[in-house]
Amino acid sequence: MKLTDSYGRQINYLRISVTDRCNYRCFYCMPEHGVCACQHEDLLSYDELIVLAETAVQMGIEKIRITGGEPLVRKGIIEFLARLSAIDGLKHLALSTNGQLLDEMAADLRLAGVQRFNISLDSLRPGRFAQITRGGDLKKVLRGLDRIAEVGFPLPKLNIVAMRGINDDEFLDFVDLTLTRGYSIRFIEYMPTLKEPGWQKRWIAGSEILNKIAANYPLEHVDKGPYAGPANDFRITGAKGTIGFITALSNHFCEQCNRIRVTSTGTAKSCLFSEETIDLRPNLTDGNRLLLRRQLNELVQSKPRCHSVTTGESDHSSFLMSQVGG
Ligand code: SAM
Ligand code: SF4
Numbered sequence: 001m002k003l004t005d006s007y008g009r010q011i012n013y014l015r016i017s018v019t020d021r022c023n024y025r026c027f028y029c030m031p032e033h034g035v036c037a038c039q040h041e042d043l044l045s046y047d048e049l050i051v052l053a054e055t056a057v058q059m060g061i062e063k064i065r066i067t068g069g070e071p072l073v074r075k076g077i078i079e080f081l082a083r084l085s086a087i088d089g090l091k092h093l094a095l096s097t098n099g100q101l102l103d104e105m106a107a108d109l110r111l112a113g114v115q116r117f118n119i120s121l122d123s124l125r126p127g128r129f130a131q132i133t134r135g136g137d138l139k140k141v142l143r144g145l146d147r148i149a150e151v152g153f154p155l156p157k158l159n160i161v162a163m164r165g166i167n168d169d170e171f172l173d174f175v176d177l178t179l180t181r182g183y184s185i186r187f188i189e190y191m192p193t194l195k196e197p198g199w200q201k202r203w204i205a206g207s208e209i210l211n212k213i214a215a216n217y218p219l220e221h222v223d224k225g226p227y228a229g230p231a232n233d234f235r236i237t238g239a240k241g242t243i244g245f246i247t248a249l250s251n252h253f254c255e256q257c258n259r260i261r262v263t264s265t266g267t268a269k270s271c272l273f274s275e276e277t278i279d280l281r282p283n284l285t286d287g288n289r290l291l292l293r294r295q296l297n298e299l300v301q302s303k304p305r306c307h308s309v310t311t312g313e314s315d316h317s318s319f320l321m322s323q324v325g326g
Helices: 046-059 077-085 102-112 126-133 138-150 168-180 206-214 281-286 289-301
Strands: 013-017 063-067 092-097 116-120 157-162 184-189 219-221 232-236 243-246 259-262 267-269 277-279
Touching: 013 046, 046 063, 046 077, 046 281, 046 289, 063 077, 077 092, 077 102, 102 138, 116 138, 126 138, 157 168, 168 184, 168 206, 168 232, 184 206, 206 219, 206 232, 206 243, 259 289, 267 289, 277 289, 281 289
Parallel strands: 013 063, 013 259, 063 092, 092 116, 116 157, 157 184, 184 243
Antiparallel strands: 219 232, 232 243, 259 267, 267 277
């Protein structure tokens, strides 16, 4: 079964945030003192999340990404992932993480059936990494990267939020990792989710990064798989890893968007920047799969053709990426 929106886009990818809590406080994602985290009883239970996932898969979702906040800090996450990976018809189960807990959890995550990781890594310099994340330990993340390879996971994708004056002197170091370690990397354009004044000074267009890389290496365009969504991928000739760009502001790629999102409290969003949401919780709590299907269908049909956030003044409301899950 295929899930198609009103613009003919096939929607096959669901991102589920399982918590808004995090063991980091990345300055572009969360205020320093954290957020008033949801009470545990406000979070969808694992049983409710399974009803959501099963229903979505029956409707045509083929890939689920678990995100947060930091998904690995939620108690019982391994058992939940094992239940999720057993869902008939689910082809891909991926996890987004800051990597801080991977070293100790890698083996269990493998057994639970997780297939791939996206790992946030905005700097390769310990002091700077700790500053950006407000307390993250780079050494632990790097150990986690080694550990996931040891337990048999495929090479991960590293997500780098590109920020002028913060980590723009490291872009070529990240690019080297596609050659030396075979990691795939993805530069994410900074998104003004918190709408802090002067954010434009920090913002860098994906094209500027691409030009810098192309001035140093021969690049080839890479064909994307069916779940890739809105990224543009390249490879240095001969490298194992790819180099992608999520250019949410400079070049939307909304016409290729294949995803819907559900927050940890059951709010469904058809677009990251959309202000229209649907509350799935009542039907998840009741286990009313018929009404849930209707709601998910309504969500998909309400997907906007394109979002309107640009580097100029835009009128979207600020929101916490840690609540929506990126
Ligand atoms: N904690 C996990 C992590 O950091 O990978 C998963 C959740 S995090 C919200 C998902 C992704 O959103 C990360 O790659 C993070 O870098 C990205 N992100 C958060 N705030 C952002 C912002 N303002 N602009 C661009 N990307 C952002
Ligand atoms: Fe936590 Fe991820 Fe947000 Fe950083 S980007 S504060 S790791 S949720």
